[in-house]
Amino acid sequence: MSFIKNYIEQQTLNRRSLLLLSAYGLCGMTTAATLGSGVARAAAQNPKIAWSYRDRTNPYWNSIVSGGEAFVRSLGKSTSDLINLINEGSSEKSLSDIKSLLSRYGSEVALAADPNDMPNCRPVVEAVSRAGAYVSTIWNKTDDLHPWDFGDNYVSHMTWSDVGPSEQTARLLFDAMGGKGGVVHLGGIASNNPAIERLEGFKNALKAYPNIEFLAVQAADWDTQKANQVMSGFLTRYGDAIKGVHCASDTMAYGVIEALRAEGIEDMPIVSYDGNPQAVELVTKGKILATVFTNPHWAGGITAALAYYAATGFFKPSAEPKEHREFYGPTTLVTTKDAQVFKTKYIDTNPTYDWKDFWSLGKGQIKYRS
Amino acid sequence: MNQFLAMENFRKWIPLLVLIGLALFFTAVNPNFLSFRNFARIAISASPALMVAVGVTFVILMGSIDLSMEGTVAVCAVLFALMLNALGGSIAGWGWMAIPGTLFVGAILGAINGLIHVQLKIPSFMASLSLGFVGIGLSLLITGGNRIQIEDPIFRSLLTLRIGGFALMSYAALAALLIAWFIQDNTTIGRNFYAIGGGEDLARSSGLNVGKLRITGFVVAGIFFALGAIFAVARLGIAETETGRNFMFVSVTSVVVGGTALRGGSGGVWNTLVGVLIVNVIGNGMVVIGLPDYFQDGVLGLLVIAAVYLSTDRRSLSFVK
Structure with missing residues (x-):
């Protein structure tokens, strides 16, 4: 103790x-x-x-x-x-x-x-x-x-900036769905900036996939339990029409996975965001297709x-x-292909950083939408 | 007089009528609502909440209130996961010891709660609310803010194993509800809870040890909170401080919506079952009919007010506090 x-x-x-x-x-x-x-x-x-x-x-x-x-x-x-x-x-x-x-x-x-x-x-x-x-x-x-x-x-x-990476995960998801079928999005607290940007990225990706049907979006407030209940509601509402799930955070993805497991659905394509250790672990197992690591x-x-x-x-x-x-x-996209390598490098141990090297990992100056 | 009795009888059934009305309404908007599989889903989401709400029902029957559930559930969930993993990680081995262990932890927390309320003469509202915060802090201390995963497939069969379409967890919750019903109706303790809630002075002058009974009530509540924690962990496979989140609102709302009076002395665990189902049907139904999420919290609040309005008899209340 x-x-x-x-x-x-x-x-x-x-x-x-x-x-x-x-x-x-x-x-x-x-x-x-x-x-x-x-x-x-x-x-x-x-x-x-x-x-x-x-x-x-x-x-x-x-x-x-x-x-x-x-x-x-x-x-x-x-x-x-x-x-x-x-x-x-x-x-x-x-x-x-x-x-x-x-x-x-x-x-x-x-x-x-x-x-x-x-x-x-x-x-x-x-x-x-x-x-x-x-x-x-x-x-x-x-x-x-x-x-x-x-x-x-x-x-x-x-x-x-979450728009780009969120669009990437959405594309991976749609490809895994074979470019067709219904998809739902579980978002964060609606007024939070990351929630808005992650939904925007998801919608951007939809434009390139005309056969993907956007069924519904619902805020689950970054919360595992709420996401679990929202997902079971979606299952009742759309049933088998749901072929993929886009989550705005890892914590919500855990709730989605459990809601699906309760129904005996084990192979639904799911993508998430944040790159938390548990999510990366799930990516290595293929339970989540991709997540985004923000270090x-x-x-x-x-x-x-x-x-x-x-x-x-x-x-x-x-x-x-x-x-x-x-x-x-x-922002680093973590997919099933590189999750194992990624996990060894960033999750199992933290790399030793040079704390005087301030800007080499940055992704450029912030751009404002006027 | 006869008419009054008839009215009284009718009022008893109002929560159930509200539940049926809600189900019909959601079905009318989206027929998918009225399906066996959806009921199974509602049953799963209601199971942990039912346990917590049944626990607090006993306390409310005495005219006290217990608001420590979020902390107690968090501590029990986290300790359950730690015990299970430390004892080999499987219910099949020594891991089953984690279940009685967790119930014991819940009982201890309830006892502390009751002792503080009775011995220090602190209103139960304040004592339990504060202990709830202590519980949240404690579980944070134990986990360091991290989450503990439970992978044991036998334990998770509470969620994954289906009997007649319903998850094993739902039957377990039902069994616990029957035990609660037995405690309420067929034990001296249960009857005494009503006596205290109906009139504490009377109960005291009839020779009841009110202080001891109150502590017992909090202990029983703590045990049911612990059960709720175990079901909550079974549902998500994760134990963390957040496991306790939102249980205070859901359980107290359920008890009141179900028709148990906050002043104590009337109602019971079956009312609580109906109340929990009402709250969960509303939550599930709003997603099923596709109500935009910015409406949902507001609608939930309004529906709760409506349900309470319908199910309590205000003529019998001299004042409302």
């Missing part, structure tokens, strides 16, 4: 530091207000590294954190030196935790963050920038907010590394071109 003990120790430390932070925060804010900003700063020698993210019940965020920890270890520190700010899906908590952190350590902060939703990115970035600290964000940012408008303090933003481990490490090395002055963000400030993260 030593892992529980370690975990408790780690969490107690985190909790304790956060409480202290909040206490300091109150004093800090008053001081900051009286003194005002604009104090000349030297590069931070040893900035505190923090990751702000949603929760630990999800394999995706667990991989993000494992990357952050790998980066912290690469600096010769212990993993408990990574400060975890868990926002539990609340933008308010996300912002107030970050403000406490900033009040405690001032400019000595290198923050990696998913701001939880798009509007929350601006207050987070502004707070960090006012404190003279450094932040790199992933996923959520409004289109009018850009790192280069904040000098060096807003180091970078990374997101993933959260690397993303978790590199986002923290970008903020850290900007804070130490290792590189100057404002001297970098725009494609180094806003860029797409890597």
Whole structure:
């Protein structure tokens, strides 16, 4: 049971530091207000590294954190030196935790963050920038907010374009169906950007396959149990007309597979998204045809590394071109053909990354649809 | 008076009529709804929820409430998977020990819940809700946020083995329901739950040890939550913190929609069965008739209000809180 003990120790430390932070925060804010900003700063020698993210019940965020920890270890520190700010899906908590952190350590902060939703990115970035600290964000940012408008303090933003990869998985699915028959799509929470993009990619692929009949789309909220119930509903509604299933995430695909297994259907072509370990395992077995890996481990490490090395002055963000400030993260299609090789390389062990090699895995500058 | 009795008798059957009405409605829109295979699907999705709802029924009959189900189910699911895998990974071997083990865990969690409620005199609403959060935290601690897979084909036959078209799990749930019915109608404990719910002062002055009975109620609820957890794991082959998700809404809604009064003292496990079926028929039916998903949550809420409106007799209520 030593892992529980370690975990408790780690969490107690985190909790304790956060409480202290909040206490300091109150004093800090008053001081900051009286003194005002604009104090000349030297590069931070040893900035505190923090990751702000949603929760630990999800394999995706667990991989993000494992990357952050790998980066912290690469600096010769212990993993408990990574400060975890868990926002539990609340933008308010996300912002107030970050403000406490900033009040405690001032400019000595290198923050990696998913701001939880798009509007929350601006207050987070502004707070960090006012404190003279450094932040790199992933996923959520409004289109009018850009790192280069904040000098060096807003180091970078990374997101993933899901339209293309989702179209690829759809094509693989349609080919496996022999180019004909009915297909259903199980989507994520309808207002989430990845859910919208993954559905769009699926619809793009449909255009090239006139004999594929698009039966229905239904949101299953990234949830295994809900996907399971939605799929059984689909089976009643369409019965044998369903010849393939396109899922917007791995977690939903698990629910679909079980709904089909309950009916004795074992060979329905299914594709999914995210490249979670269990899904990759299922791809090797041929239960899922393909999934898309977004390398959260690397993303978790590199986002923290970008903020850290900007804070130490290792590189100057404002001297970098725009494609180094806003860029797409890597996406890798995992199919039954390469799943085994992929699994050995990325799932069984995490490759050792060079955390100073910031941009080689990126997929180019973010393009906005106006 | 006769008319009043007739009305009372009629009201008892309203939840069932609502269920039949819903089934007819969905069938009218999409005839596929009324098929044996669809009923089997509804039965599978209802089995875990039925166990959890039956558990909370006992507590609600006493006039208390237990909101710890999401945490309890998560802890039980995760511990069940860990025990099963540690004991060889198969129900056929020593793995079967995981089942009584999990029921025991559920009973312990229920006992803690009841003790906190009774001994510390904390309202059951607050005590159980807080313990639910503790449970979610605990299961997160045990799993580190990861999911545990159960591959044992014998255990999974709860889902895959069909008898007369229905999954084995559905029969197991039915058997558990019969046991619950027996506890409710034919044991002293079961009758005493009604006595406490009907009037605690009376029960106390008749010499009942109300505190002890309340704790027993929470223990029984915990055991049924554990059963629900086992079925939920059997349905998906995955145990994780998320396994407990949504059970609070589904189970409490089912109990109320089925006609068991939240103030305690009336209703029972058969009402809960009807309630669980209503909630699951709505969930399944909305997908089957192809209602756009942005409508579904709203419609579910409205249907629940309608069902509760029809199935409770408001004339007998002096006030609503």
